[in-house]
Each structure stands twice: as structure tokens, then as C-alpha cells.
Amino acid sequence: MPYYDDEGSTINRAAIYLRISQERGNTRTYASDALERQREDCEALCAWRKWEVVKVYVDRARSAFNEAKERPEYDRMLADYRAGKFDVMVAWKLDRILRRVGSLVDMVRDAPDVRFCTDDLGLLDLTTPDGRHRAIEAANNAEFESARKGERERRANRQHAEQGRPKRGPKPCFGYTADRQIVPEEAALVRELYAARVAGYPLHDLLRAVNGEKTVYSLEGVKKAVSGLQEPPAWTYTRLRYCLVNPKYAGFIAHVSEPTGNGPRRQRTMAVLDNLVRDKQGNLVRGDWEPIIDEATWRKAVQLTRDAARGKQPGRRIHFGTGLFRCAECGKPLYVAGGSYRCPEKGHVSRLEEPINRLVLAAIRERLGRGDFATLLPHENTERMTEIDANLREIEGELARIRDDYAAHLIDGELYHQIREREVEKRDKLLAERERIGTDPTGGVLTCDDPVAAFDALLDDPVRLHDVVEYLVDVTVEPFHRDRKRGQRTFVYEGIHIKWKEH
Numbered sequence: 001m002p003y004y005d006d007e008g009s010t011i012n013r014a015a016i017y018l019r020i021s022q023e024r025g026n027t028r029t030y031a032s033d034a035l036e037r038q039r040e041d042c043e044a045l046c047a048w049r050k051w052e053v054v055k056v057y058v059d060r061a062r063s064a065f066n067e068a069k070e071r072p073e074y075d076r077m078l079a080d081y082r083a084g085k086f087d088v089m090v091a092w093k094l095d096r097i098l099r100r101v102g103s104l105v106d107m108v109r110d111a112p113d114v115r116f117c118t119d120d121l122g123l124l125d126l127t128t129p130d131g132r133h134r135a136i137e138a139a140n141n142a143e144f145e146s147a148r149k150g151e152r153e154r155r156a157n158r159q160h161a162e163q164g165r166p167k168r169g170p171k172p173c174f175g176y177t178a179d180r181q182i183v184p185e186e187a188a189l190v191r192e193l194y195a196a197r198v199a200g201y202p203l204h205d206l207l208r209a210v211n212g213e214k215t216v217y218s219l220e221g222v223k224k225a226v227s228g229l230q231e232p233p234a235w236t237y238t239r240l241r242y243c244l245v246n247p248k249y250a251g252f253i254a255h256v257s258e259p260t261g262n263g264p265r266r267q268r269t270m271a272v273l274d275n276l277v278r279d280k281q282g283n284l285v286r287g288d289w290e291p292i293i294d295e296a297t298w299r300k301a302v303q304l305t306r307d308a309a310r311g312k313q314p315g316r317r318i319h320f321g322t323g324l325f326r327c328a329e330c331g332k333p334l335y336v337a338g339g340s341y342r343c344p345e346k347g348h349v350s351r352l353e354e355p356i357n358r359l360v361l362a363a364i365r366e367r368l369g370r371g372d373f374a375t376l377l378p379h380e381n382t383e384r385m386t387e388i389d390a391n392l393r394e395i396e397g398e399l400a401r402i403r404d405d406y407a408a409h410l411i412d413g414e415l416y417h418q419i420r421e422r423e424v425e426k427r428d429k430l431l432a433e434r435e436r437i438g439t440d441p442t443g444g445v446l447t448c449d450d451p452v453a454a455f456d457a458l459l460d461d462p463v464r465l466h467d468v469v470e471y472l473v474d475v476t477v478e479p480f481h482r483d484r485k486r487g488q489r490t491f492v493y494e495g496i497h498i499k500w501k502e503h
Contacts, residue, residue: 011115011123013086014051016042017077019059019096035060038092041119046090049117054086081114088123089116094135095142173248174233180289187292189225190249194293196222197244198300199463200317203237210235242269245305250298251291252284253277273302274424278396300463306428320466321357321475328478328497341477349477355491360475361459363498367472368451388434395427442468474499 018038035058046053057073074097077089091097097116115131117123121138125131172178175186189210196206201217209219210226211234226232247254254272277285319336326333327343334341336353343349399420406416445454445468458465469475478495 011049011087012052013054014046014049014088014090014117015077015080015086016046016053016056017059017074017089017091017097018042018056019071019074019091038096041092042090045117045119051088051090053090055080078114087115089114091116091118093120094118094138095145098139098142173246174243175249175292176289180287182290182292185225185228185230188228189222190243190292192221192225193240193244194249194297194301197304198297199461203240203244207235207237207240210240238269241305242272244301245269245273245298247272247276247284247298248287248289249292250295251286251289252298253287269305273306274420317462317466319353320462320469321353321360324466324470325356325360325475325477328476328495334477349479351477351480352491355493356475356477356496359493359496360469360473360498364469364472365452365455367500368445368455385434388430391430392427392434395423395430398423442471472501474501 016039018035020034039056043053055077057077059071059073080086081089089097097118113127115123115125115127121134124135126135172180175183175190177183193206193210196219197203201219205215205217205219206222208215209222210232212226212232215223243249254276279285321334321341322336323333325341327345327349329348330343330345332344334343334349336342339353340350341353341356402411402416402419402423405411406413411419445451445458448454455468458468476497476499478497480492480495
């Protein structure tokens with residue numbers, strides 16, 4: 001016997017709609033069971049009302065709250081309903097179909113005569129005032145409950161991040177398993193990528209090396225690591241860029257909860273760097289897993305990314321003394337051209353590079369071998385450290401305040417991002433200063449058992465060698481006028497001044 005609604009319209013054919021929001025990892029079995037429960041209840045409802053089930057539509061891992069995510073089966077169901085293939089849509093609960101009042105309005109616009117039936121609300125005919133009122137009230141309640149659930153989840157995720165337990169993603173981070181154990185072959189590639197990046201190799205060439213394409217530079221280490229993978233992944237520029245700043249590889253955690261509102265679209269890389277989790281003292285919170293790279297290397301890669309975002313594109317360093325040694329006449333940094341250090345001011349310094357490098361390196365090796373190299377370490381300024389910590393707390397408070405102001409609609413997204421960028425830049429400068437005061441700025445050369453051997457190990461790395469030499473000495477070079485003909489000249493070390501810095 002056919003079923004009639006309040007207006008006397010006949011309902012014979014029904015379509016069932018099933019949906020789950022998430023399906024990942026070990027929840028897939030649970031998700032399948034949930035879909036089966038929805039199907040059983042919907043079929044029982046149709047049998048009780050004596051409706052024939054003509055089709056079942058299933059959206060797996062699809063959200064009804066996030067309108068930006070597509071629900072292909074839902075869209076197909078609406079199209080079939082408008083085409084007259086069935087008389088009513090059946091779902092377990094209303095929130096399986098929609099969780100926003102706006103979605104209900106769109107449904108009425110796309111299908112003015114829509115009718116659906118749920119286990120909790122019964123038959124709703126949106127062509128009648130009573131049906132629209134009940135549907136809007138239910139959708140409003142569903143939207144409220146969804147927002148409250150999201151609020152609880154965000155707070156729980158923040159708490160877990162502060163405890164060193166990051167939120168699990170739909171798939172494990174490259175280099176780690178799902179339970180955050182290191183995958184040796186993938187970790188080897190991550191290390192090679194970071195080493196090449198901090199050495200100054202361009203991102204596009206690294207991307208070509210990872211994807212097995214022809215490269216400008218040799219990048220043998222990266223290519224060897226890629227060949228060690230069972231299934232080399234296809235990388236994009238965005239993925240590579242994020243990999244080279246991912247805090248997880250250094251053992252740190254990021255928790256992105258900033259608004260995206262009306263402001264400019266934030267890149268994932270910069271959003272993560274601006275939302276690293278810190279404790280009350282401003283220190284980065286360490287996670288409960290083993291890092292793949294050391295903190296110093298990660299920070300160097302992050303600085304390169306930030307410089308690039310601000311329009312600074314440093315080239316690959318080949319000569320450690322370029323920009324470091326200075327002209328004794330004008331004080332400007334020297335550059336290397338044609339095997340010689342040259343001053344940008346014409347007529348000043350133009351002296352051979354190799355002998356000057358040998359002299360500077362020999363002086364540093366001799367100084368490190370004396371045994372009193374510990375005096376070269378920075379003296380911790382307790383008063384300044386206290387001041388820096390206080391300033392960091394003020395900045396974190398300001399960042400929390402603007403987040404609250406945005407949530408309360410007191411400022412728009414564009415102003416939020418302007419203020420945040422300014423405060424984050426101030427925070428980065430303070431953190432860099434605190435690191436210089438409280439740690440070994442030479443990356444362990446001055447704090448290891450054999451500083452001479454550690455220094456010698458840097459001779460093939462012009463980037464780190466530059467940083468160590470810059471921290472230890474000031475080098476100025478005076479002009480030297482040749483008084484012999486070409487072929488009869490010998491290098492004279494006169495006029496090369498090496499001054500040890502005081503820290």
C-alpha cells in the first residue's frame with residue numbers, strides 16, 4: 001500500500017544516503033561498521049513505511065559541516081531526485097545530510113519540492129511551512145553541536161601538542177611510521193635534503209634530484225638516498241618546501257589554529273613556522289619521538305625559507321670568506337673574483353684568495369689547539385636572558401590576545417595577519433639572540449673534546465665554515481702594491497689582520 005504525506009502526495013520509491021566524516025588508519029573497520037548500522041536502520045525505516053529502496057548513495061570520509069569539501073554521491077542523489085528517479089531521500093539522522101542552515105537553503109533552492117525522512121525527525125516536506133521550520137530548527141541544532149565538537153577537539157589537540165603528542169594525520173609523515181618510528185631509508189633522504197639545502201643548493205634542483213630528473217649540480221648524496229627507496233615518491237615543489245622546514249624532523253611540534261577568515265591565504269609552510277608550540281618560558285616543546293636532523297640544521301633551513309619569503313634569495317656559498325673579510329681602506333666586505341679577494345671600490349684590495357684563506361684557517365687551528373678555547377664561548381648574560389624571557393612572554397600574550405579579538409569579531413583577518421607577522425618577527429629575533437647567548441654558536445666546535453678535528457671537518461663545508469670563522473675573528477685586508485713583474489711575484493702576507501672577537 002503506498003504511503004501518503006500530509007498533502008496527499010504518493011511516496012513509493014526511496015533513496016538511502018549514508019555518510020561518515022572520517023576514515024583513516026585503524027578507524028576503517030569502525031567506519032565500515034558505522035555505515036552498515038546506518039544502512040540497516042534506513043532499510044528498516046523504509047520497510048516500515050513500505051517504501052521501495054531504489055538506490056543507495058555512500059560518501060566515505062566526507063564532511064557535511066565543511067562546505068568546501070565535495071560530496072559527490074550527495075550531489076548525484078540531488079540530481080537524481082530532481083530527475084524524478086525516486087520520491088524521498090532517507091538518512092539515519094539529519095546531520096548525515098546537512099549540518100548547516102545554509103546547506104538547507106541551498107537544498108531548497110536546488111530542489112524546491114525536496115522531501116527527506118530521517119530516523120530522528122520522520123518525514124520532512126520542505127514545500128510546507130511546518131516542514132521547513134522543523135528542518136531549519138534541526139539544522140541549526142546540528143550546526144551548533146558540530147561547532148561545539150570542533151571547539152572541544154581543537155582544545156584537546158592543543159593540550160596534546162603541549163604535552164609532546166601531535167595530532168595524527170591521515171597518513172604518516174615521510175620518514176616516520178604511523179607510530180612515529182624512524183624509517184631508515186626515508187630518513188636518509190631527509191638528511192641529505194637538509195644538508196644540500198643549508199649548503200645553498202637551489203630548491204628546484206633538489207626537486208629534480210628527488211624526482212630522478214637531470215640536475216644542474218651533481219647532488220650525489222640526494223640521488224643515492226632516492227635510489228635506496230623501494231618506491232620513490234613523486235614530489236612537488238610545495239611538498240619539498242614544507243619538508244625542509246617541518247619541525248617534526250627536529251623533534252618539535254606545530255599546532256596551527258590561526259584563523260583564515262578574510263585575510264590573505266596562508267601558505268602551509270609559513271603557517272606552521274608561525275605556530276610552533278612553546279612552553280611558558282618560550283622554549284620549543286619537544287615531541288615524544290626521535291628527531292631525524294639536529295636542531296641547528298633545521299634552524300638554518302628555516303631561516304633560509306624565511307629569508308626567501310621576505311624576498312631575500314641568497315646564492316649557494318662557494319667561498320667562505322666572501323662577504324666576511326673586509327677592506328682595510330673603506331671597510332666594505334670583499335668578494336671573490338678570478339681567484340682573488342676584491343673590494344667593490346675600484347683601486348682598493350685585489351689579493352689572492354688561497355693564501356689568505358690558509359693564513360686565517362691556520363690561525364684558528366692554532367688558537368683552538370691551545371686548550372683554553374672555552375674562553376671563546378659566549379658568557380651567559382643572566383640579566384639579558386631574563387629580559388628576553390619577559391619580552392617573549394609579552395609577545396605570546398599579544399598573540400593570544402589578537403586570536404581572541406579575531407574570534408570575537410573585533411578585528412578582521414587581514415589586520416590579524418598584519419599584527420601577527422609583526423609580533424612573530426620580533427619573537428624570532430629575540431629567540432635568535434637568546435640562542436646566541438645560551439648555546440655554542442659554532443655548532444659544537446668549541447664544546448667538543450677535540451675542537452681542532454671538529455674544525456677540520458668543516459673545511460669542505462663553506463657555509464658552516466663561514467659561520468664559525470665569522471663568530472671567532474674579524475679579518476681585514478690592506479691593499480698591497482706589487483713591485484715585481486708577473487712571474488717573479490711571491491705572495492706577501494703583510495697587511496692581513498686577524499683580530500679575535502670578544503664574547
